[in-house]
Amino acid sequence: MTVCNGSVLGTFPLRRVLRRVGRRGASLGFVGLLCLAVAGSLLFAPPGLAATPAYTVLTAIAPLPAWALAWYATGALCLLQMFARSDRIAFAAATALLLLYGLIHLISTFTGDNPLGWVGGAVWLAFGGWIALIATWPECAHQPDLLPGAAPMNAAVVVADAAGVIQSWSPQAAAMFGWNTEEAVGRPLTMLMPPRLRGPHMAALARVCADGHSELTGRLIPLVAMRSDGSEFPVALTVNAWHGDDGITYTGVIQPMGAGNAVE
Structure with missing residues (x-):
């Protein structure tokens, strides 16, 4: 454990x-x-x-x-x-x-x-x-102020706690993945990735918790994500980790990759 x-x-x-x-x-x-x-x-x-x-x-x-x-x-x-x-x-x-x-x-x-x-x-x-x-009353999606630069307009912003449980879900994330805020908040990040990638993700979280450091922080990471209907699509992920009173908080900026996309 x-x-x-x-x-x-x-x-x-x-x-x-x-x-x-x-x-x-x-x-x-x-x-x-x-x-x-x-x-x-x-x-x-x-x-x-x-x-x-x-x-x-x-x-x-x-x-x-x-x-x-x-x-x-x-x-x-x-x-x-x-x-x-x-x-x-x-x-x-x-x-x-x-x-x-x-x-x-x-x-x-x-x-x-x-x-x-x-x-x-x-x-x-x-x-x-x-x-x-x-x-x-519409809930305002939390957009962290500590991100290094403004996220692109089509980028999804997802905030998760140390256990990988989603705490904040932007409107762009809802449009990108097909899950609304009520369906996403409180569920694990693994819902956003194909089953074959979930094991390595949990292992990576465990390593970060053990040594408090991640070599992927701030880097642009190409990944495969999964929508609510089970379809897969390529994305580019930027992760930042913040240390606070409640432990580590992860902020992920997810950009879709496709034809003509600047990220690609």
Whole structure:
């Protein structure tokens, strides 16, 4: 088992897990815990609280245990998908339930069933809007500032940690390899290369971790890459290694090679 800067390849320390979760996952975790808290308040509401206008409005639509089940299922889904590469279902479910809850409270104000329902309605609608904003806000691909010179416009920029796990994925990389950001981040770099090259790649990572130096850093390396559909194509790779608190971070600039390409 290879140790690199205090971390063991193939394991997932807390920092790596937190980095993989990211802002979207952290938001889902917060919403998931909120949903579980709401489910508990509905399921174990004392008789006095269950008789308040806010609760009677909900009971008129569905029994409180049914509402609690909806909140519990949404919370569990959010907590599960905060670690997944695809989180769209959790975001959609959370947004829909929060907006529905807010609309019910808001409408109950105009019907007179709950005069103060607009307060809760505003809060729930704001939460729902916040989740919808996070779900639809485009993520900016991280482009390291330490690269020696600007990368060509058609070059893909990929950042990986010491274990060879992808941490950042540029739009050019998505166009070049056919994997979107959600599908690529958190997966090993070996997904980008033919199976015959994966063993030498892992051996090279182990050597770099052992001595902290790579002779390939900064050089233009001709390689064969593999798209998501399994097709292979020639590329030129430039690798730079950065040493930080989290260990070694690799930044790769990948340029396609073909007829008329300046790299070739």
